[in-house]
Structure formats: C-alpha cells, structure tokens
Amino acid sequence: xxxxxxxxxxxxxxxxxxxxxxxxxxxxxxxxxxxxxxxxxxxxxxxxxxxxxxxxxxxxxxxxxxxxxxxxxxxxxxxxxxxxxxxxxxxxxxxxxxxxxxxxxxxxxxxxxxxxxxxxxxxxxxxxxxxxxxxxxxxxxxxxxxxxxxxxxxxxxxxxxxxxxxxxxxxxxxxxxxxxxxxxxxxxxxxxxxxxxxxxxxxxxxxxxxxxxxxxxxxxxxxxxxxxxxxxxxxxxxxxxxxxxxxxxxxxxxxxxxxxxxxxxxxxxxxxxxxxxxxxxxxxxxxxxxxxxxxxxxxxxxxxxxxxxxxxxxxxxxxxxxxxxxxxxxxxxxxxxxxxxxxxxxxxxxxxxxxxxxxxxxxxxxxxxxxxxxxxxxxxxxxxxxxxxxxxxxxxxxxxxxxxxxxxxxxxxxxxxxxxxxxxxxxxxxxxxxxxxxxxxxxxxxxxxxxxxxxxxxxxxxxxxxxxxx
Amino acid sequence: xxxxxxxxxxxxxxxxxxxxxxxxxxxxxxxxxxxxxxxxxxxxxxxxxxxxxxxxxxxxxxxxxxxxxxxxxxxxxxxxxxxxxxxxxxxxxxxxxxxxxx
Numbered sequence: 001x002x003x004x005x006x007x008x009x010x011x012x013x014x015x016x017x018x019x020x021x022x023x024x025x026x027x028x029x030x031x032x033x034x035x036x037x038x039x040x041x042x043x044x045x046x047x048x049x050x051x052x053x054x055x056x057x058x059x060x061x062x063x064x065x066x067x068x069x070x071x072x073x074x075x076x077x078x079x080x081x082x083x084x085x086x087x088x089x090x091x092x093x094x095x096x097x098x099x100x101x102x103x104x105x106x107x108x109x110x111x112x113x114x115x116x117x118x119x120x121x122x123x124x125x126x127x128x129x130x131x132x133x134x135x136x137x138x139x140x141x142x143x144x145x146x147x148x149x150x151x152x153x154x155x156x157x158x159x160x161x162x163x164x165x166x167x168x169x170x171x172x173x174x175x176x177x178x179x180x181x182x183x184x185x186x187x188x189x190x191x192x193x194x195x196x197x198x199x200x201x202x203x204x205x206x207x208x209x210x211x212x213x214x215x216x217x218x219x220x221x222x223x224x225x226x227x228x229x230x231x232x233x234x235x236x237x238x239x240x241x242x243x244x245x246x247x248x249x250x251x252x253x254x255x256x257x258x259x260x261x262x263x264x265x266x267x268x269x270x271x272x273x274x275x276x277x278x279x280x281x282x283x284x285x286x287x288x289x290x291x292x293x294x295x296x297x298x299x300x301x302x303x304x305x306x307x308x309x310x311x312x313x314x315x316x317x318x319x320x321x322x323x324x325x326x327x328x329x330x331x332x333x334x335x336x337x338x339x340x341x342x343x344x345x346x347x348x349x350x351x352x353x354x355x356x357x358x359x360x361x362x363x364x365x366x367x368x369x370x371x372x373x374x375x376x377x378x379x380x381x382x383x384x385x386x387x388x389x390x391x392x393x394x395x396x397x398x399x400x401x402x403x404x405x406x407x408x409x410x411x412x413x414x415x416x417x418x419x420x421x422x423x424x425x426x427x428x429x430x431x432x433x434x435x436x437x438x439x440x441x442x443x444x445x446x447x448x449x450x451x452x453x454x455x456x457x458x459x460x461x462x463x464x465x466x467x468x469x470x
Numbered sequence: 471x472x473x474x475x476x477x478x479x480x481x482x483x484x485x486x487x488x489x490x491x492x493x494x495x496x497x498x499x500x501x502x503x504x505x506x507x508x509x510x511x512x513x514x515x516x517x518x519x520x521x522x523x524x525x526x527x528x529x530x531x532x533x534x535x536x537x538x539x540x541x542x543x544x545x546x547x548x549x550x551x552x553x554x555x556x557x558x559x560x561x562x563x564x565x566x567x568x569x570x571x572x
Contacts, residue, residue: 015516017517018494024513025502025559031565034513038558041520046521059530061540068529068544072551080559091510091560092538099519099553107537108525129477220529223511230514233521238484240509241529248520250488254495256514259507266504349505357507365567378503 001052001427009047010244017042021255031344045069085363085442086323089356090155093148098231100144103232104202107138110239113286115192125188130239131189133248135182137235138195139202144228147204151222154215155355163212168276174205214438216397217274219356220263224271227256266413268352296432299450301459304391304426305466313344315380317417318360319353320449321394321429325456328367331393334464335369341467346373348380348390348417350398380417387422393456394428401442409439416432428459509564515556522550 013345014035052059059065059348076095083091111134118124171188178201185194186392213221234249236242278305299307308314316335322328335345347369353360361374375383392399396415403416419425425448432451434440443449451457502510505517525546532539 013520017496017520019512020517021495021514022498025499025506025508027503027506030506030509031562032560034509034516034561034565037513037517041517041558044520044523048526052527054527057531058526059527061529061532061534064540064544065526065529065547067527069551070549072548072564073555075548076552076556077559080556082482083560087506088560088564091556092515094506095519095553095556095560096515098549098556099515099521102519102525102546102553103521105542105549106521106528109528109542109546128473129481161531176500211508219508219511223507225514226511226518227523230518233518233524234488235526236521238481240482240524242523242527242543243487245520245523246484246487248517250491251495251512251519254492255562256495256498256511258496258499259502259511259514262504263501263507264538266507278498300549358505359508361505362508362564362567383480386499 003053006051009190010242011044012245013040013044013047013374017251017374018044021251055059056118071240072389076226077110084326086326086355086364086428087156088362089219089222089342089359092150093152093155093218093225094240097145097148097152098221099229100141100148100225100232101143103137103229103236104145105141106236106239107141108199110134111138111192114183114189118189119161124188127189128186131186133235133238134171135185135195135198137232137239138198139182139242140228140235141179141232142199142202144207144225144232145437146203147210147225148206148222148226150207151225152209154210155218159211161212161214167208167212171205171208174201174208177200207331213275216352216355219269219352220260220271220274221261223256223260225262225424227253230254230256238440263352263357266357293294296444296449296451299426299452301452301466304314304450304452305463305470307424307426308338308343308389308391308463309341309467309470311343312336313346313383313387314389314391315348315384315387315419315422317348317350317353317392317395317419318364318388319350319395319398320355320359321395323359323363324355324394325458327393327455327457327460328369329362330460330464332367332369334460334467335373337464337467341470346380346383348377348384349417350377350395353395353398377415377417381421384418384421389424390418390419390422391401392425392427392459394430394440396429397439399441399443400435402441404437411439419438419443420448423448426452428452428454428456430455474481494521496518508510509561512557512561512564516561519557520538522554 020033020037023029116435181194181198230249230252239243338345399417399419401413403411528543
C-alpha cells in the first residue's frame with residue numbers, strides 16, 4: 001500500500017517537472033512553473049524518506065537524513081537569498097556542481113556496496129549493466145562537478161583563462177583513458193582500485209575542459225554542464241529503478257542540451273566553436289586587426305545632460321558595467337526625469353548582454369522599468385536611425401562593429417546592436433580597457449562617439465542632477 | 471549480443487521512459503524567448519537536484535557500521551539538497567523580477 005502511494009508521489013513529481021519546465025519557458029507563467037516543480041520535488045523527497053521500501057525494509061538513519069537536508073537547505077537558502085543579482089550566474093554554476101558531486105558520490109558508494117556483495121557471494125559476473133551505469137554516473141557527475149567549479153571561479157574572476165598548445169588533444173586523451181578504464185571495470189568489476197583512477201581522470205578532464213574557454217562563453221558551458229548533471233542524475237534513477245530520478249534527469253539532460261544550442265544560436269556561434277575555443281586560438285589575429293586605434297574624445301557630464309535633455313529620442317544600451325555598478329535603479333530614475341522633459345527613452349537589449357542571456361532584463365525589471373520599453377536586438381536595430389543619443393552603459397563587445405566588418409575578429413559573425421546609426425553615441429565605461437572578449441572596439445574611436453568615464457552608478461547620478469538643472 | 475538483447479528486454483520500461491523524456495524535454499522548451507534562457511537553465515538545474523533521492527536511499531539503507539556509506543551518503547544528501555533548495559530559490563529570485571507591472 002505504502003509503496004503504491006510512493007509510486008503516485010513519483011508520478012505527481014514527474015508531471016510537475018514537465019509542466020514546470022513548460023511554464024518556465026513563458027514569461028507570464030515562469031514563476032508559477034518554478035514553484036510547481038519545487039512542490040513536486042518536495043513531494044518526491046518526503047515520499048522517499050517515509051514510504052520507500054527495499055526488500056521489505058524501510059529506510060533508517062532518519063537523524064542523518066534530516067540533518068543533511070537541514071544543513072543543505074539552510075546553506076542553500078541563505079546563499080541563494082544573499083547573493084547579489086550580478087553574481088546569479090556563478091551561483092547557478094555552483095549549485096550545478098553540487099548536483100554533479102552528489103551523483104558521483106552515489107556511484108562511489110554503490111560500487112563499494114556492489115564489490116562487498118561480490119566478495120561475500122563470490123559471484124563476479126552478471127553485473128555488467130549495473131557497473132556500466134555506475135561508471136557512467138561517476139564520470140559524468142565528476143566532469144560536471146569539476147567543470148562547474150572552474151566555471152564558477154571564472155565568473156567571479158578567481159580563475160583565469162589558461163590554455164596551451166595541444167590541450168585539446170591532451171583532453172581527448174584523458175577522456176579516452178578514463179573511458180577505457182571504465183570499460184575495463186565493466187568487464188572485470190573486481191578491479192575496484194580502477195574506480196578511483198576513473199574519478200581522478202574525470203575530475204582532471206572537467207578542469208581542462210572548461211579552462212581554455214573564455215569567460216564570456218561561460219553561460220553556454222554552464223548550460224551544457226547542467227545537462228550533464230541531468231544525465232548523471234538519470235544514471236542514479238537507473239541504478240535504483242527510480243522513475244522520478246530518471247524522468248527528472250533525462251528531462252533536464254534533453255532540455256539542457258537544446259537550451260545550450262539555443263544560447264549558442266543567440267550569439268550566432270556553433271557549440272563546437274565555443275567549446276574548441278576560437279577565443280584562445282585566434283587571439284593574435286584579433287589583435288592585429290585592431291591596431292588602427294585612433295584618438296577618442298571625452299565628453300563632460302554637463303554636455304551629456306544637455307545633449308540628452310534636448311533629444312527627441314534616447315536609447316540606453318545596458319551591459320555588464322551597469323550590473324556591476326548596481327546602477328539599474330538610478331538608470332530608471334534618469335529615464336523618468338527625461339520622460340518628464342518629453343524625451344522618449346527606450347532600452348536596447350542584446351541577447352547576451354551581461355554575463356548571461358536575459359541578465360539585463362532581470363536587472364532592469366528589478367528597478368521597475370516597464371517591460372514594453374525593453375527592445376530586443378532586431379527591433380532596437382530598426383530604431384537606432386531615429387535616435388538622437390545612444391547611451392551605452394558598460395557594454396562593449398555587443399556594440400563592437402568588428403563583429404560585422406572584421407573577419408579576423410574572434411567575435412566576427414555575432415549579431416550586434418548597430419548603435420553607430422544614431423546621431424550621437426555616448427559610451428560610459430570605467431576605462432579604455434577592452435571588454436570580456438579581450439579585443440579593442442573601433443566604435444570608441446569613431447567621430448560621433450564620445451567617452452564618459454566613471455562608475456555607471458556615479459555617472460548616472462550626476463547626469464540626473466545635471467538634467468534636473470537644465 | 472545475447473547479453474545486450476537481454477539487457478534491453480529486462481530494462482525496456484526504463485528505455486522507453488528515456489526515449490520519451492528526451493523528446494518531451496526538447497519539445498517543452500522549444501520556443502523559449504532568449505530573455506528566459508537564464509531562469510530556465512536555473513530551473514532545470516534545480517530539477518536535476520532530484521538526484522538527492524538517490525543519496526537519501528543510500529543514507530537510509532546504510533548500516534550503522536558502514537562508515538564509508540554513512541559519511542559519503544551524508545555528504546551527498548547535503549550537496550544534493552544544496553542543489554535543490556538553492557536552485558529553486560535562485561530561480562524564484564530571478565523570476566520575481568519579471569512580475570507584471572500595474
């Protein structure tokens with residue numbers, strides 16, 4: 001009876017996962033979808049704790065289980081609540097790594113369990129399927145864990161890009177050795193020391209896999225590792241014949257893979273191009289193309305305020321700089337002051353502005369900027385011609401014309417916001433340093449562009465004050 | 471060969487689920503706008519935290535003398551819970567910002 005109730009619990013949870021993902025892909029229902037999936041997860045977890053039976057035995061060690069749930073729950077909630085909006089992406093990466101580690105640990109424990117059984121019974125055959133799943137779970141989970149930790153370090157600036165010639169070949173070699181060791185273990189499960197060798201190799205592979213990929217591509221990598229963890233979780237489902245782990249894992253594995261491809265498409269790059277790292281390879285070519293640096297001119301705060309106050313239409317292009325400076329509220333304030341003066345203000349959002357797709361939408365929505373004012377890239381590009389002033393706040397690569405006209409540039413082919421069609425372009429940056437892709441931006445040296453140096457929040461506050469005085 | 475066929479027959483239910491879920495996974499998020507890429511990734515991230523159930527089963531079945539299973543299982547429960555709880559809370563925080571304006 002109780003096992004049947006558990007089956008129903010798992011069924012409900014699986015349905016909430018599917019519905020939750022479905023609702024998450026629509027802005028109106030996204031939040032409800034997340035809560036729905038969370039509710040399903042709670043049902044599945046509680047059901048497992050109280051109703052699960054194997055060979056007629058119920059689960060024990062309640063103190064340990066609830067202790068673990070409590071510790072994980074409290075740390076998780078605090079970390080997720082305390083984290084700044086700008087650091088969300090690395091938080092997701094961190095949590096993803098935890099899931100991968102969890103899957104890898106399950107594999108280790110289950111393998112030890114299995115070798116213990118084999119020792120007692122003396123029968124070493126007939127476990128091919130189980131060992132295969134254990135090895136797969138271990139490799140995928142460890143790669144996901146190590147990779148996510150590196151991605152986390154890269155996003156918060158603790159880990160720098162690192163690559164050497166022949167790294168791709170070495171990576172493939174490591175993976176090949178890990179897989180062959182895994183295959184041998186499947187063939188002869190008594191060689192249990194191999195398991196730890198595989199673990200070590202998979203961890204190293206995870207590190208080397210993410211190391212050479214540029215920080216700007218981390219969202220794609222995290223999304224890919226996310227689907228890896230999904231598959232690792234599904235391996236666990238296979239192991240325990242647990243349908244909800246299986247559905248949840250495979251669902252995320254499939255959806256995550258598609259999402260990864262969609263993200264690449266938003267940047268007009270292929271997944272292969274991201275992973276093999278065109279950034280590392282063609283650095284010299286990119287640098288050579290941008291030696292034609294000219295002089296740039298600066299503009300004062302007062303002039304900026306004047307220019308904007310008398311404009312008919314102002315387009316704001318937010319980038320990572322806005323996020324770092326936490327300038328979204330004062331940005332909205334500037335928008336209101338300008339609108340009172342009869343200036344039309346809109347925002348042009350590049351799909352990969354910031355560190356994550358949708359990063360800017362989230363930030364601006366936080367400060368109550370109306371949804372209709374946010375233009376997607378294509379619509380914005382139609383409107384730049386009619387703009388008097390474009391104000392770029394800490395964005396760089398997404399407005400770099402090299403993506404359109406310099407085939408040697410590493411970002412060549414990425415669709416950009418064509419701000420140069422506006423009458424005036426004002427660029428707010430902290431310094432002349434290149435953006436995340438590490439390349440120069442010719443836009444800054446064009447005659448209609450003026451530079452306004454400083455922290456985005458400080459600068460916007462000052463502009464607000466000046467505009468009020470005009 | 472026979473081994474493989476046996477394996478497929480024995481696990482056919484699971485294999486059916488895997489195949490169907492691959493298509494469901496692709497189908498449900500097929501038309502997501504780029505604005506929602508990040509929250510969707512984060513939500514999916516929380517869902518694969520379902521792996522914590524495996525950790526709970528390990529913990530619950532571990533004998534009191536099996537320190538390896540107890541220790542690693544305990545760690546796995548903590549990490550899995552971090553994934554689930556942290557994942558859903560972060561996603562909710564992101565989506566809070568999409569709420570409808572009056």
